[in-house]
């Protein structure tokens with residue numbers, strides 16, 4: 001049996017631009033730590049080879065610390081490592097792939113055409129290709145098949161199988177290409193929220209190692225793949241293992257009927273507890289519902305409280321409890337204010353909407369003579 005660890009889309013040294021600088025710095029270190037814990041797993045669990053399916057780096061910029069970490073971890077692993085550069089870390093002439101000297105057990109597919117390495121000690125052939133610039137419009141496996149179907153044939157590459165028109169620049173591989181090529185397992189990268197493995201585990205996206213934004217929710221990690229080959233027939237099992245320290249989550253909370261900031265705090269705390277979000281969670285919380293017209297929710301205070309989470313972002317999408325139909329024709333200053341702010345309140349843009357509703361709330365409180373701000 002051959003045991004493979006398949007990773008990709010690590011995006012080391014990512015800017016984590018969605019976070020403030022303090023959290024971003026912590027996350028960059030955690031991303032390196034996730035990589036280290038994956039390599040520790042590889043050594044402790046009898047992994048025969050490591051496949052990295054592109055975007056190991058986030059871009060052309062790489063820190064010395066990260067380079068040292070990779071060289072050290074690949075050396076300690078000691079077994080074959082195959083890397084297929086992706087659209088974020090293409091193997092261009094002056095890229096990290098030419099600047100860094102990797103240990104001898106590391107093979108990098110620097111060409112945008114298909115090539116193959118036969119392992120000396122195992123009946124395994126590894127095929128691959130890399131991006132050489134930030135797009136790859138060709139499909140290097142097209143018209144190709146594995147040379148010796150009796151070996152364990154693997155493919156590692158960065159490609160986009162989602163079939164969207166916009167993705168044509170990211171190596172538009174199809175299931176038909178992979179079937180015709182005939183690898184026992186294709187280790188793919190590029191899709192951070194991976195779909196279920198295709199064709200009985202014959203190909204799979206590993207997903208990212210650590211999420212970097214709220215559109216990459218849930219725990220993340222890598223794939224452990226076991227291949228048993230008898231003659232020309234192989235059985236493949238794919239298991240996803242979590243290596244991410246944190247998880248991004250999104251949640252909506254209806255606050256209908258609430259009238260004070262204290263009520264809101266209590267509801268937020270209850271929601272977080274109920275969902276078992278904790279220290280490992282970065283939460284994007286959207287507040288909805290119809291609340292008292294005098295309530296101006298202090299989202300910044302909620303975010304700063306953090307409720308035991310690693311990071312909390314709050315969006316106020318609640319609506320004040322007012323009769324909007326009546327306000328359309330209301331002759332008083334309240335009606336006039338509503339009509340002025342209506343384009344913002346009904347804007348397609350979430351931020352404009354939030355500002356519009358907030359402005360209307362402040363105005364309502366001021367008119368009611370309440371000191372809410």
Ligand SMILES: [Mn+2]
Pocket residue numbers: 054055086087088158189190191
């Ligand atoms: Mn990519």
